Amino acid sequence: MMSLFRRWSFLLLLFIAVLSILAPFSLSVSPNQEVAPPFSTPLWLKRNLPPTMKITLSENILKKNIAWPYNPPTQIHLSGEITLSVPSALVLETPTQKFVLHHLTVGKNTFDIDGRDLSFKQRLNFSPFAQIPSELFSEKGEYIFRVEPDFSAPPEMRGTITFDIKGGRWGLLGTDQRGRDIFSLFIAGIRVSLIVGISATLLASLLGLFFGLISGYAGGWTDTIIMRGVDILLSIPILPILMVLAAYWGKGLWQLVLILSLFSWMGTARTVRAMTLSLRDSSYIEGLRGLGAPTFYILWRHLLPETLPLLLANIALGVPGAILAEAGISFLGLSDPRIISWGRMLHEAHSFGAFTRGAWWMLLPPGLGITLLCLIFLDLGKFLEEQIDPQLKGALKQ
Amino acid sequence: MTEMKSYWWRRIAGSLLVLFVVLILNFFLFRLMPGDPVATMLDPRFSPEAKAELSKLYGLDKPLSFQFLLYLKQMITFNFGYSFLTGRTVWEELATRLPNTITLLGSALLLSAFLGTWLGIQAALKRGKWIEKIVLWSGAVSFSFPSFFVQLLLLLIFAYAIPLFPLRGSVSVPPPIGFWAQLTDHIWHLILPVGSLVLLGFGGWALYVRNLMVKVLSEDFILMGEARGLPEKHIVWNHAFRTLLPPLLTIFLLSLPGIISGAVITETVFSLHGVGRFLLEAITGQDYPSAGASFYLLALLTIFCNLAADLLYGIVDPRVRFERRGR
Amino acid sequence: MIQIIDLSITYITPSKSVFAVNNASLSIPKGEIIGLVGESGSGKSSLLMAIPRLLPSNTEVSGAILLDDLDILSLKKDTLNTIRWKEIALIPQGAMNSFTPVLTIGKHIEEVLTFHMELPPHAIKQRCERVMKEAGLDASYLNRYPHELSGGQKQRAAIATALACNPTFLLADEPTTALDVITQREIVETLATLTKEKDMGLLFVTHDLPLAAQICDKIAVMHEGEIVEKGSPEEIVKNPHHEHTKQLVKALLHLEGEEI
């Protein structure tokens, strides 16, 4: 067993499991919380994007200078609740141009304008497809944001105007289409993929073991019935069953595990049955039966330990299948949107256009995460297989 | 030879039983699913009476038992009635799609099986060399990469960034004239989809064949082959591979039905007109006749493959044939 | 004549290396049956397997094995292949599944004939039937599969295959161990008579001294990788020198009760 602990896959699995257990406490930001504008890029991506800024004008400060050495921001938002003594305009002066953002009337004004509103684009007579932030902040240099009276008299103003300039940069892996932090989603995703992968395969293997042993040992009618049952289950495609069961049982995590295990035990059952058949006729089992040992005793004390190593290898190799099945199911939209799993993240990134947006930092982490988890279990499976059958030791052993 | 025949009759009877149970399950499967297909034709211009008239057309208002008998007749006579979604007969829908899916999945399966087998054998022969490393790693990778992730990446790189292959469909528009021009154009279109499926599939084969081959090569009769002064290539192919053939063929046949699910994703990403996509749409769209027909065909394919695998195993491996006769 | 001069064989495993044979020397003249006797693990099978260079790859072999004037150990692969089965044929242990399960016995014999002798197809067919008859099997067994034959029949088929290219030397590695006593006797007798008739040299490896004593012209005794004694059967049984041979002979006497 010792050599197991030195294996890279085991250590990595341990690390990931610990990470997913610590996740809820250690993460500063909860996965479901909206933290930044959607599709913001990660901080380390050197696209020279500006930091998020908030510029406010109030009673005595009617003018603010902004030094702007950056590329254009991704989002701007203008909001305020003010009362004015004189009609004036909210103006943004760029090094070369001057834009009137909003006309303010005498008395009370409340407004909430976003760079993406079509009406705002039309008011500044840009094309409906223009990106306002890059039109306004197109050059680097000195910008002035101020309330400019229509006529000469300086206005008195009560209340505040806030000008949010969002840099569109956030955290380690940016944000998804709902502005949630992808990194915390990624960490939270481990839990589901692990739980689904391991528990589905465990359940399937137990079912397979149970049916395999019984049909192998009992033989005769029970054997044919179970084997025909296996044939029937194998010839029904999983897809519609999942939809019917998902529609009936609802879409929780454990329903998914149950459905997955219900449809992957047949393989194990067949291998266990084959093994039991060959062991059943071996001399020492024959001898035990001769001594009058009850069937249960024979199964439990003798046949089970024989099949165990094979089972372990089977489990380890089954987990990747379950993880990929979960990713496939969420790709078809059958999984519960509230459960954060890598499969779900990959699907949402794909359907909200991450590929066309070139947002590889949204696609690679879950995709590679799934692959890594599968590789780990494959390696463990191979290790266990080699324990059972040393010849298989390939050149991989370092 | 009588025991042989009785064995086969029992096997065929078993399969027919399985088919019948599958038919019943399929029938109730869709009636169980909540929802009513006509309801999905949501259109303000459809008055309630119009909708009622439609469901009468599709025979949905008849009692369940009548629908079941109708269903059985349709399945056995292979005319599957009208698809709710398209109004055309289901057979027509399948007929236009089956060739695409068969060429896609058929060639992908054959290529990955051959490539995988050849690589598996080389890996077993040259233990410890780089080729074994490749096979072990490619086997692992092909088990763990989510398929649409890989396929979209391939599409982006080899069809968009480097315009080597076409972006979509199985024929360019407007289509070239002349049989050979169309054939090469069709093959040119299928290189990327089939290539991606092979990339995802050959690893599994290579790993499986390598493990089998390692076992066979350690057998005594291989040593005896060398003792008989036979050339190495002859031993590998006529003795080692020949013993490997039966399990390989069975796995090949048993994996046939399983690859249908791969079609759904590949056909979406590469915009191919196939059964996979049609299947998914029929399910989500409550299109009973089309979905029922597709599953009936899939069940038939699975049962046929199981039977064929049994038959072939007997032919290819004399031991099994002898064993059956004895029992 | 096959001459083995100071042959030593070591098995190298990742943990340690094992000395199976320690500079043994033995010669097998044409027309004689040489017995090699020793308990299991004494290195006798390794010695036998070393002659046609069939030892596994993790072995180191030193010394020389001469076939008349050719040193087999230094031969190139393809010349070795011309010698194998043409000059030196191997009869495996009964327990080994020495035939490819998916090919008929006939196919095995035809294969060897096509590779080693240029014979027209009908001559090959004739020759197959002849060697089967010589080995005491009916020709109809040619199109039977290995698993359809009993242990004894499989051994006779092995002999037939060995005779196919009428080799000059036969190496029999405990050919009768897994068989019952009666079939054992028949197989041994067939082997002995065929060797004499065809004036072949036979190396007969066994742990069964009495059996060797009956058919062998000379016997060598191996113990823990070394040949401790050589001589005619009578010398070995009458005055065994080495301690180990004495015990073997004592076991023999006890069995039969009186002096030979």
Added chain:
Amino acid sequence: MKRFFILFSVAFLLSLSFPQEGYSFDMSLFRGPKIEDLYLVIIRDPDAQLLALEKDEIQMLTDIARPADIERLSQNASIQMSLAKGFHGFFFGMNLRMFPWNRQELRQAAWEAIPREKIVRDLFSGYAEPLSTFLPPASPYYEKDVIHYSSDPEKAKKRLKDAGWTWNNKGILTDPEEHRELPPMKMLSPTAQVSPTTAEIAERIATSLRAIGIPLEVEPMDFSAMIARLDERKFDTYVLAWQMTRDPDSLFAFYHSSMDVQGGYNISGISHPQLDDVVSRLRWAPDEEAAREAASESQKLLSELVPVIPIYSRYFITAATSSWKGYVTTSYTTADNIWSLFQLEPAQGSMKPLRWVLLDEPRSLNPLDTSSAYDWNVLAFIYDSLLAIDPETLTDLPWVAESWSVDTVKKDKHNVTQLTFHMKKGMLWQDGRPLTSSDAAYTIEYLKNHQLPRYYDSVRDVENIETPDAQTLIVTMNSTSYWHLHNIGGLPLFPRHVLEQVKDWRSWKPSQTWLDKEKKLTQLMGSGPFIFREYRPGEYVHLTKNPLFWLLNNR
């Protein structure tokens, strides 16, 4: 969702509008179509569509939904984008038949709690319009001054407090009269796989309503399962999108109490006598003024009763490569309309086939049976109708009918609407045979007698049809309604000599049966600008210019 989003600009051609004096859109400028070959290339995957457009493998990509694609294409110099307001409306519906949604102030508060502007900004990055009315702004009957509920959770809470609602310690609302706590409720929504955006919006609406004390959870389910639950009225709330037409009479179908039946569209179950009266007046309005007045009144009443909460109306966005010139765009239709097709020609070089996208497989190419948008993308180029729609003002344009009149006549004691159409002389079908009033009459009779579901509601009220001469068609209805003109004027006209050969309209396969083998003409033949040539499943639909099209040599 794609299934029932009828592609606005093409279906537009068939639905009608109220006539206005004079035609601002000058039809006489158009000669064409200029192109010889039109390929509608079938691509379903959004990524594949985008890449094909950027590589100029297709020249037109319609109905772009994802903001990521819109932003990327708009920065591409060689691509021209066009945007048009549509008749799409996305609604949050409630079950008014039971507590708590039978309380009007709760519905009004819910309207204020839902952050419509934020949803439009985040999910559509501005390419949709927060809806605060029951008819989309593009509709000619759009009424501006209705009660406006600005998105402000505090205002919603204040409205509830003023009405006497209280919150328990867990923050759940309890109603003033019976002091009952709001039960945990579900919101039915399609799954994320079918429509990711709708699932996102459902989540956001649920969170915003939970914030003001309404315990609501999203229950994503398979689309048809959801529709079944709505039909059986077994739901608390739901989200659903509708594709309406330029005629406001759909308000009758949505909000009249008689429509609260199995399969009917009054899903929320509003039944209010005053509302019933005003929407019936709209449905049976004898003329344009009555229709306009009833439409405004019903919109005002609806904004007070709030049977459903309008959320947003999606814009239709199309992208076209600049390798062709002659695109026609207006505020109501994007570049992929029939008028563009008349003028389009390659920007430089000789004529070559034009390739437009088809977002999904044409279902059956059987005009009598299908109601799928993808079929009508193709069929709209093949068939003509009596009236066309002015893309600038949505008014009626003369097409097959040169002129027409709408009169109210007495028919055994009660008033009925009578429509008279004067058809152009010398009109020809694509196989060269003359198009006369008997074709139009036979078409209407055929649709009525066979009760084809798609046309049933348009032809149900036809009383009798007369054809005094080859160019005049008089259709008398059995009731007075202003919308009869649009229902009849928008019907596609089928050649009589083809309809007579159709045995069973359901299994009719016009695209696969020859009408005239030498001329390579199938039974899928009309009088429109393009002739159907070939449909290669999964790949493309190929059409060629109709040399006999009357607009070619527009006199």
